[in-house]
Amino acid sequence: RVLAATAARALEAVGLPGNSEFQSTLIEQLPLATRQLVAIARAIASEAKFVIMDEPTTSLTQKEVDNLIAVLANLRAQGVTVLFVSHKLDECYAIGGEVIVLRDGQKMAQGPIAEFTKAQISELMTGRHLSNERYRESAHAQDIVLDVRGFTRAGQFSDVSFKLHGGEILGVTGLLDSGRNELARALAGVAPAQSGDVLLDGQHIALRTPSDAKRHRIGYVPEDRLNEGLFLDKPIRDNVITAMISSLRDRFGQIDRTRAQALAEQTVKDLQIATPGVDKPVQSLSGGNQQRVLIGRWLAIDPRVLILHGPTVGVDVGSKDIIYRIMQRLSQRGIGIILISDDLPELLQNCDRILMMKKGRVAAEYRADELSEADLYHALLSEAA
Template structure:
């Protein structure tokens, strides 16, 4: 690399504007990215982060402004031009091909760039295997032939996320954008990813790291960029800012870092689980949930916490044990059984398991109670349906001009509140919240936490399944630690520290 090239920024975003119908998403954003540096892009959902990423990666053109890459000016980029310029993006939805194997997905970017956007009929298998092995090993995945031959659709979400990151490494990109890369990763995998980022930086690769998890950003270090309402608010070394300062810059207001939980649950047992088990997932799980209690469940990815949540929702039912609700035995063999018992379930993957993205907010809210909205002719009473949706939007502070807007037009935090609203419509006894703030900004987290507290005060029992330790400590009455498919520890959340809970997680890993 010549001296002039090394001294100028790798990428410059100059005066970029982007408008959509009724929304000015980016307002004259100017940014400079130096070689071999890590940048954290922070901001609330809807602040313009995703739009900026799409413009840099060539998925959308700017309305005004330009990009300068290695000194070359671009009024706009196509996705292939972005790839050819050395820009690789790991999106939240991963953009992997589920019917292709791991090795083929790892080599995807280089293959597309080399063949003008088309995949060759055959890969050079020997070269592909060698490249994939190096990239997979770099992110802590097996590089052997058996793993490389595994279809993506057969892998858990966390492993797919690491494969997507390996693809960026294999392409030898100069500029890597990682959009919420740690969403489904365990603490061990996050620690490994931090080491991967350090290795990329040593190689001179620039990384734009988009995350809502401030602790991870501080652990990685580098510079922070904050967007709010489509404008750059600040940029500088992340070590120069406290969490409270960054939260205030992102939201424009001060957010609480204290416990949200104030009310005490009732003594009455609402839900009792005894000896619950499902082969290969969890066994002999027992606990009680009191009326108005917020009970946290945590553990590593393979601890059984996720499978327990799905069992109580009837999605993947337990095979042994007993469940009692309000003193009477219940059978939760299907999601329909859970709904009839007024148990609501907000899944971790809201995009694939929860929402109908192309449908209006109204339709998403009423899904769980369509039968009760039908008139004597079997038609949905649209007046009642609309009223229900509008009440939900108001109660849960969902930002939308009207309930006819498609859910996919909303930010992640607002989408999550639509999903919570669906289950509130059935007037639940129990609400299972599985990772309720995954991919949600700090402002929306604050709103969701306050909603949880209001619901518990109404006597709803809440099961909060999460690996976000501050979330558990701020919101729960008690926390159950699952380990190897069993409840290993139970803690009172009031007075429990994050360090104590983290040590318990590490004990599981050991």
């Protein structure tokens, strides 16, 4: 009883239900963002005087982040010291206090965060100047590559329709219960839609399984790369070639190791993956480099459509910059890109159009170059209301 009451207080402190039904739910049945909040609640329940939070807002929506920042303020008011490890500068400024900037294992600066500008901290973190300007230049209209009509999966999304042009970057955003994540998985054949039509280059296709998506050259980079995307203990080479093993087999059914090695090495070079060799396990890489390995896997199938689900979740600002530039290069090759994200600057800097989802439906469409971050944020909250 005492344990249940303690758990209830901690869960409610991070905005989760404290009732017995929620407490008895298996963690594996919860969405990634909710699991993250449970982990934070566990730290609160311990009543520690010093709490270390390592990237605690990974996969959280803006609403949940705001809630966590309020929780941190309460902890500090109670005399708890918090070490908040993050590369998200907006959150660091909202929390306030002292900042320590690290790069390549070295301390670059320390002091009250209010004494630094975001540009200064970004440059200290990466060693180069990063701009907040749009990465996206005006895209030239190309033929429709993907036409989704009336896509529906009961209880998750309903009657979703949109068109994606070749070379276009289409953003999809919304709150956690908006259906945006479920839409991404349906387009990848992971959790297929129950009704609706999909046309690829004008031809009807079925997306019932991930193999269907791969066969039609639709690549999918999942939000949870550690559990859904990568084989962490396997070499970079094996992770890159996974999606195209069949085409690398010789006439005896054996994998052509020379071609596999060359493909992996070219991927490492093209995507600027920092590693001494493609035989190194993926778990030896940083989050940003791991993500580029996953993107490289799908580039190996020469995709017509690439679905990027939270592509920069848990990566540093330097890796974000590289991934954004990779996205722009891919769009210039005519690949249609769907970017599922709740990172508003990411959407505004990289997309041509942005679809906003609410309660499983497309509620609004915006041109990214005509929108400010404040406008998009207010629209997101108003849609929720």
